[in-house]
Structure formats: structure tokens, C-alpha cells
Amino acid sequence: MKFVKNALGRLVPDEVNGQKQIPFKGVGKHRPTGRKHAPMISSCIDYPADGNKMLTSIKDALKKCGLKNGMTISTHHHFRNGDLVAQMIFDAAAELGVKNLRWAPSASFECHSSLIKYLEDGTIRHIEGSMNGALGRFTSEGKMKGIGILRSHGGRYQAIQDGELKIDIAVIAAPTADPFGNATGDRGPAACGLLGFALADSQYADKVVVVTDNIVPFPCIPWQIHGNYVDFVVKIDKVGISEKIVSGTTEITKSPDRLLLAEWTAKFCDEAGIIQNGFSFQAGAGGTALSIGIYFADILRERGMKSRWARGGSNKYLVKMMEDGLVDYILDGQTFDLEGVRSMRENPGHVNTSPFTSYNYHGKGNFASMIDVVILGATEVDVNFNANVVTHSDGCLLHGIGGWQNCIFSKCTILPIPLFRDRIPVIRDACTTICGPGELIDVIVTERGIAINPLRKDLIAKMKNSNLPIKTIKQLKDEAEAICGKPDNPEFTKDPVAIIKWVDGTVIDTVWKIKK
Amino acid sequence: MSTIAIAGNKGKGVRSDCQISVSLTKNKGLEITLDSKVKTMYGRSIVELTEKIFNFFGIKNAQVLIEDSGALEFILAARLEYAIKQLIKTDLEFLPEFLKENKDVTTKDRSRISRLYLPGNSPSLMINAGIHNTDGLILDIEDAVAPAKKDEARYLVRNALRALNFYGAERMVRINQGERGLIDLEFIVPHYVNLILIPKCENASQIHSIDAKIAEIKKLHKMKHNVWYMPIIESAQGVINAYQIATASENVVALAIGLEDYTADLGTKRTNEGTESFFARTMLVNASVAAGVQPIDSVFSDVFDMEALKQNVLKSKGLGFVGMGCIHPRQIRVLHEYFAPDSDEIEKAKKIVLAFDDATAKGLGVVSLGTKMIDPPVVKRAMKSIDTAIAAGKLQKDWKKTEMERMADEAVSKKK
Numbered sequence: 057m058k059f060v061k062n063a064l065g066r067l068v069p070d071e072v073n074g075q076k077q078i079p080f081k082g083v084g085k086h087r088p089t090g091r092k093h094a095p096m097i098s099s100c101i102d103y104p105a106d107g108n109k110m111l112t113s114i115k116d117a118l119k120k121c122g123l124k125n126g127m128t129i130s131t132h133h134h135f136r137n138g139d140l141v142a143q144m145i146f147d148a149a150a151e152l153g154v155k156n157l158r159w160a161p162s163a164s165f166e167c168h169s170s171l172i173k174y175l176e177d178g179t180i181r182h183i184e185g186s187m188n189g190a191l192g193r194f195t196s197e198g199k200m201k202g203i204g205i206l207r208s209h210g211g212r213y214q215a216i217q218d219g220e221l222k223i224d225i226a227v228i229a230a231p232t233a234d235p236f237g238n239a240t241g242d243r244g245p246a247a248c249g250l251l252g253f254a255l256a257d258s259q260y261a262d263k264v265v266v267v268t269d270n271i272v273p274f275p276c277i278p279w280q281i282h283g284n285y286v287d288f289v290v291k292i293d294k295v296g297i298s299e300k301i302v303s304g305t306t307e308i309t310k311s312p313d314r315l316l317l318a319e320w321t322a323k324f325c326d327e328a329g330i331i332q333n334g335f336s337f338q339a340g341a342g343g344t345a346l347s348i349g350i351y352f353a354d355i356l357r358e359r360g361m362k363s364r365w366a367r368g369g370s371n372k373y374l375v376k377m378m379e380d381g382l383v384d385y386i387l388d389g390q391t392f393d394l395e396g397v398r399s400m401r402e403n404p405g406h407v408n409t410s411p412f413t414s415y416n417y418h419g420k421g422n423f424a425s426m427i428d429v430v431i432l433g434a435t436e437v438d439v440n441f442n443a444n445v446v447t448h449s450d451g452c453l454l455h456g457i458g459g460w461q462n463c464i465f466s467k468c469t470i471l472p473i474p475l476f477r478d479r480i481p482v483i484r485d486a487c488t489t490i491c492g493p494g495e496l497i498d499v500i501v502t503e504r505g506i507a508i509n510p511l512r513k514d515l516i517a518k519m520k521n522s523n524l525p526i527k528t529i530k531q532l533k534d535e536a537e538a539i540c541g542k543p544d545n546p547e548f549t550k551d552p553v554a555i556i557k558w559v560d561g562t563v564i565d566t567v568w569k570i571k572k
Numbered sequence: 573m574s575t576i577a578i579a580g581n582k583g584k585g586v587r588s589d590c591q592i593s594v595s596l597t598k599n600k601g602l603e604i605t606l607d608s609k610v611k612t613m614y615g616r617s618i619v620e621l622t623e624k625i626f627n628f629f630g631i632k633n634a635q636v637l638i639e640d641s642g643a644l645e646f647i648l649a650a651r652l653e654y655a656i657k658q659l660i661k662t663d664l665e666f667l668p669e670f671l672k673e674n675k676d677v678t679t680k681d682r683s684r685i686s687r688l689y690l691p692g693n694s695p696s697l698m699i700n701a702g703i704h705n706t707d708g709l710i711l712d713i714e715d716a717v718a719p720a721k722k723d724e725a726r727y728l729v730r731n732a733l734r735a736l737n738f739y740g741a742e743r744m745v746r747i748n749q750g751e752r753g754l755i756d757l758e759f760i761v762p763h764y765v766n767l768i769l770i771p772k773c774e775n776a777s778q779i780h781s782i783d784a785k786i787a788e789i790k791k792l793h794k795m796k797h798n799v800w801y802m803p804i805i806e807s808a809q810g811v812i813n814a815y816q817i818a819t820a821s822e823n824v825v826a827l828a829i830g831l832e833d834y835t836a837d838l839g840t841k842r843t844n845e846g847t848e849s850f851f852a853r854t855m856l857v858n859a860s861v862a863a864g865v866q867p868i869d870s871v872f873s874d875v876f877d878m879e880a881l882k883q884n885v886l887k888s889k890g891l892g893f894v895g896m897g898c899i900h901p902r903q904i905r906v907l908h909e910y911f912a913p914d915s916d917e918i919e920k921a922k923k924i925v926l927a928f929d930d931a932t933a934k935g936l937g938v939v940s941l942g943t944k945m946i947d948p949p950v951v952k953r954a955m956k957s958i959d960t961a962i963a964a965g966k967l968q969k970d971w972k973k974t975e976m977e978r979m980a981d982e983a984v985s986k987k988k
Binding site for chain 2: 313479504540
């Protein structure tokens, strides 16, 4: 394994887990060639004509899928922190004595910390997806056998489509399914809204298993996942813990500091002329983002305007905006609360989308770049507006990328973030890890001032006479350091523990092992 | 057996603070154990600061345990100093660097519409308090600090007065009652506190003893700056003596009323209508106005009911109060919005100010509006209303220009 400097000057490996890697070349600089990956041709000869693909256990399904050492199993995070299925899969794999598996979740959560024992005993070799919480710490300490790969939601679709991430067995946990394998997320005891993160897996994996606790007779309508892609259907007692499924931050913030961030962000959007009749927006699930949505709603209502479309994750506030006639369409990637799930079932304008439609960079366009404004977070931003969402300033891997990298292609990307969190400055000379290049990040809103990327001369001109506290990012960094003191950087060894993929499959940065 | 001195806070929900445990040893040197969530970024600097402070107090042998949840340096220093001072007797003080702006003094008649109470021993609530645009920030070491924590809070408040950015808010401290309050002054007066809230004030002699103590401290430190007082009237006795209290010292700038204690003193209950405190409030307004100080109303305790707060503010303003206390930043804006003049008042004030400008330009000694003569205090009040309206965002800074243009336009259209 050799290391090369990529276009951002970050040292990245040219090969990971035996696969050749391309260093990040710059935004819009890498053009892929060739054809997409394709699964084997199937035939109805091998499937029951009556459409009944039911098996009695996950273990049985894995055996029938031909599970072997070294294979790749994928799962999805529709159940978020309430997922029970990933655990069952690897329990079964361990019982079957299989080793060196590659786990490719669309995201991991704290509930997956229990899989560490399978990383330790060699059942799982490494993870490609995200490594959150305890899994992140485990990875950062260099305990994972292979090198982790982190991808955005769009990057995951791209990697599966392009054949970079070949999935042997995809296990799709579904709130409702029929015996043929048609499946939906919008109903059932573990209703989670939609199953978009599993779309790529259903299309490209060699074997596809649907696992559900709610079998309905054929046809399962709507069929968010087509049974025609599915090999087996397994009915189990319980796929997820429903109260943990809708566990995103679903209440607007009561913190006065965050409310200030939300208010300034909304004001900024208004003064910059972003909020107009027919505009589009995306605000995430955090308390601050939710509050920004409420400010947007107030402005629209007051002026008799409406938004043409908003991107989810949806929640009760966004749903209310739609039901109050302030938004025509919600193009939803995931539902963060039960109101979101209900609305998706009931409102024709609340449409389920997938990383293919919204985020995939190797497609014929995607929705993310069409949106007028997106509100995101970050753990660190450097003085060149490069930002980090996966590691903390102590060097530890703690979060996944989610749709963040994909979303920063919007027409205006705003990060409302505190200047420091419990003494840890968020704006720094350099990020511990770069997940997104600064040229795509337009505005940083902190409680002590707002910095506009110098590349956005248009925004700077529009805000020239604003009463909002516009500062340079360097001023903000200095202010943070004056309050907190200048932080030391974490010390790393020369061993990579994970790489961060950019939306086009190139390597934007490396996560290094923490020195004890 | 050596005793262990403890300072600060730790545990679930504690942020931006630390707990220090120190015991003196014979000859083992300084043994520092650091457990910190920011160890990677600040472990080195925390240890350096600890060594510096122990060295400053001449302690060579001690076991120090620091359990840190992201405390800023001035907070760490306050906790370390208080831990040390439980073990040794010394007059030395380890003072953090003074922020330049924290030496600013305030004027007697500055706006005091809002003042936000902050518990004096809770660093996490202090750090961002200044960004919420309140007129004053009160570091409260009286009722907001548990009796057992009152000593250590003094060090934190002292350090905050020096190192915490108040972003232009008046730097206020509510001291304790009686003798403890006088000692509190030693921790805050040398550090340019702008205003002292004097709780449960009942008579002029309390003000006199504070006056004397402050004079003594200022002399000792060779300081000349003004320290203002806002006595809080919280009893029947205090209400009756309000005028004497307001005039007890040149440094009294406002009288505030505390209705929880007042109603308890009367043996009645505080109601939303406030009938039981009507006399006290109007008495306080009258005493303040007669003494030329600002009458300030009690805090409103339901931090989620903004509509009730608004009604309360309007009633308060109607009685003659010019400000109110806040216990949550979200209340600040409501206060500024509704204590500020309404549109009728603004229009009237604009006319008076323009008439004044006109008279000044013409070199006239008398200001008149139509057939009415305008007295100087009315002009002054109108100017103040304009300032308040601008500060509340109800009036553009350059309103005069706009007004002139409008009048010119009107003149033109009349000619046509």
C-alpha cells in the first residue's frame, strides 16, 4: 500500500483491502468509464411459480444464499437505533462458522455496538458504510482487521452501481411484505416510512432476502421493493423496536443558543433572497434544523408564498407545512417520526425517494444539486470552509457521512453550528478529517457571527448592508481560540483505519489510528 | 491523614465545568490526574495551568484530581484556587487576564429594560449568555447558589467578571444579604462590576454600609470607577422605605421589586392580576421617579408562556416601570418589544424631536409643536423613546432622513 497526496493535499492510500483506489481529483474532475455492475441473470425455473418464497429462519436463508467465508452482506438503517436484524444475521453467520465477512450497512447505529464481538472473533473482517459510536472508537483504535470505508448515501449507491462494492447477500428488513418479496416501509408494527436505502442492494446484489414481521397476502401495496428482485422472504417475530425507529431529534430546540442559530440562518436566507415563491429547501433532523423549518414556514405564511418542494427526512413540522399548503411536495429520503410515516401513506404529494434519485453522482443528474438551500451540520470546519462530519477533534471516528456530501451540491449550503462545544472549537485551522471540500460550502452560521465563503461574491454583495453579524471565517476561528484556547491536535500512527470516499468513488481523506 | 478539598461540579448534565479534588502530601511532588473529555485537545494546557497555579500558591506536594467536562481556563482556575484555599491560608489571588472591554463603565441612565439572571456557580449558562442582547447580565450568588456552594461561586464570578465576554451587556452581580454580601463585594468591586443588585433591601442604612465598604475597597485598590446599585425591594418594610432607599446614595440607579418574597411577607399569594402587589408596585414607581432612578419590575416566572409575559410587560409599562428581570433568554426579546414605545408613542416622539431640531436650527430657545410649547423634559423623554424604538428594531436608525424626504414629497404634492 502506497500513500499519495490527493487534490486537497490529504495523504490517501492507493489500495485498500486489496482494491485499487483513486485519489480525489477535485470537484467534478473524475469522469467514470465503462458499464455498470450487473447481477447474475435469474430464471423463473428456480423460483416457485406460486410466488411463495417464504423460509422459516434467517439462518436458513443465509445457507440457501450460499453464504461463504469472505462474502459481503448488506443491511440498511431504516430502523435506525431500533434495528434488530443485523444482529440476527451475524448471530446466524457465527453459528454457521463463517469468517471474514464484509458488512456493508447503509449506516450503523449505537444498537450495533454488540457486533464488536464478531469483529473481534473474525466473523466480520471489516465494515463498509459507517462506523458510529462504539464501532467508530473500535475502528479508530485500530482494532478492526480490514480498513473501513465510509461512503455517503449517494456514494453507496454509486459504489454498488459501479461495482466497487459488490454485494453477495442483501438482507432487507421490511415492516411489511408479501410472500413474493414485495415490501413496504409505510405500514406494519415497525413502520419506518420508506426503504429507499435498500434500492441499490435489491437491484445489484447477487442474492436478496426480505425479512419482515408482518406478512400480508400478495400483493403488498405499495411495493417500495419489488419482489421480482427478491430470492427469499423470512418471517420473524420482530424486526425492530418501533420507539427507537423514529428516534431522530423530533422536537424543535428549546436551547436559546440554537434558536439564535436557527433565527439567523432563516434571516440570512431571507435577506439573501433565497426564500421566494416556489423555492426548495432541505433541513435535517436536528433541533436547530427543525427550528429553521419553522422560521421558513412563518415567512412563507406571512407573505402568502409557498415552497415547490422540500427534501426530507420528514417530520411532523414539515408534514404540517405541507398540510397547511406551504409546500407542494416532500421528496422524502427517510421519515423521522410517525407523522412522517402517516403522511407518506396518506398524502400523494409526500413521495418516497432513494439515494438513486436524490444523491447518486454517477447518474444523469440528481435532486441534491437542484435544491435552493440546504441546512447541514459539521463537527469541524477549517478556515478554507472544508468540513468534517465523521471524526471529532480528538481524532475518533464517531459518525457516518449520511447524505451530507451529496447535499453540499445544493445552490446554497449553510452550516449552522456553535462556534465551540464544551470548549472544543468547531472552526479550526485544519480539520481532523475532510469530508467535503470548502468550495461547496457557502455559509457558516455561528452564535458569534456568520461567515460567507469568499467564493460566493454574490452572497457577500447581497449581505453587504445586513444587520446580521457577518465576519470572516478567520475572525470566527480567532474568536473561538480566544475563548477556548488553541487546541492541540490528536496524535496518530501511520496506520490507516478507514478511508472517506467522495461522491464519485475517489478517496478524499484517510482516518488514522489513534496513538494511545 | 490529609484532608481532601473539593471544588466545582461533575456528573451527569454538568458541562463546561470541572471538579477538583486536592490533598496535600509530604514530599511526592505534584501528582496530577486528569480525566477530561477534552484531554486530547487541552490535556497539556490543563496540566500546565494546574502547575502554574500550584506554583503561584507555593504548593510543591499535592495530589490533584481534575474531573473536567470542558471547563474554560478561567473556570478551571477558579475551581483550582478555591480548592487550594480550603487547605492553606493566603491572601494571594490567581487572577485571569482582564478582557479589555470588561473594564468599560456604564452610565447612570443607560437602558435597563432587560437583565438576565444567571446562577453564579453554573459556568455553562454564563458562556453564551452575552449573545442574547440583554441590557444586563446578572451573576447571581444569592438565591441561585446553594448555601454550601456560595464560597466557591465568588471565585467563579470574580473570574467571569474579568475573562467572560459580556458582549456589551452591563455586568451585574446580585450579592448576598448582610455580612456575606459585604464580603462578596471584595470579590467583585476590584474587577469592575458595573452594578450590584442588593437583595431584600429594607432601609437606607443597608445602602450606607455597602457604600462604605465599596469606598474602602476602591481606596485599597486605588480605583475610581462608579459602581451602581439596584436595590431590590422585597418586603413591606422596604416598600414603605422605598424613597429613602432610592436616595440613600448617589450610586442608586434603579429600584427593583421582588414580588415572590413581598407577597410572602404580606402573607398573601402572588396572582396574575397582581392586585395584592398593586400598592407596592405603584409605590416603587413613585419613589423611583421622585428620586430620579429607574423603576424596575419583578421577573415573570413562566418561561414558556410568551403571551402572558407580553401582557405582564404591557401592564408593567402602564404602571410606569421601565424594565424587568428575565430568567430565560427567550424572555429578553418580548421585554424589548413591549417596553419599547408603541407606534403612537413613536410618532409623537418623532414630531417632538423634529420640532426640537427645527428650533435648534433656528436658534430658538423654546420648542413648540403647533400651538403647544414643549418642555425640555418632554423633549428628553421623546429622544429616549426614539433610542429605545431604534434599539428594539421598531424604527430605522436613519428615520430623520426618511421623514425629511416624506415631508418634502408631501410639500411637492401639495403644490401640485
